[in-house]
Amino acid sequence: MAITKEKKTEIIGSFSRGEADTGSPEVQIALLTARINDLTDHFKSHAKDHASRRGLLMMVSKRSSLLKYLRLHNRKSYLEVIGRLGIRK
Template identity: 45%
Template sequence: MYLDSTKKAELFEKYGKSVKDTGSAESQIALFTFRISHLTEHLKNNHKDYNTERSLKRLVGKRRRLLDYLIKVDIERYRAVIRDLGIRK
């Protein structure tokens, strides 16, 4: 599997406050970004996989909503996440 528990723990440790910090916006955005990049690579090879395309669109929407939340709550945290993950608006 492309996303096992050790990879999740590594993402949460790097972008969250700790390994167990799965609820912060930063750690969720990092997890969604990892999944989005994986699905994007999958769709490059399997362009007729419409279920995966739908899932990708839903993940992008979830990440966008979390980023919008971060803009409202704390613009500095938003800028840090964007810079660390290399996301562009």
């Protein structure tokens, strides 16, 4: 259910601004999206797992806040991230 270390380093490598960048909004949004997708699959077989559902809602809210920040401060980067992740229509 959790993201493997290899997958996490792959995501960080593809969305980071530089070599040592692990905390930029782009990286955080990509990591949250991967975790959200994993939890969404989890709920297909565990529909009554309300504790995890609360965590999912908190992650979605955090990702929404980060996307709003990115949209207001760096529009080009925002459009690139949502295009690569396919999270907006």
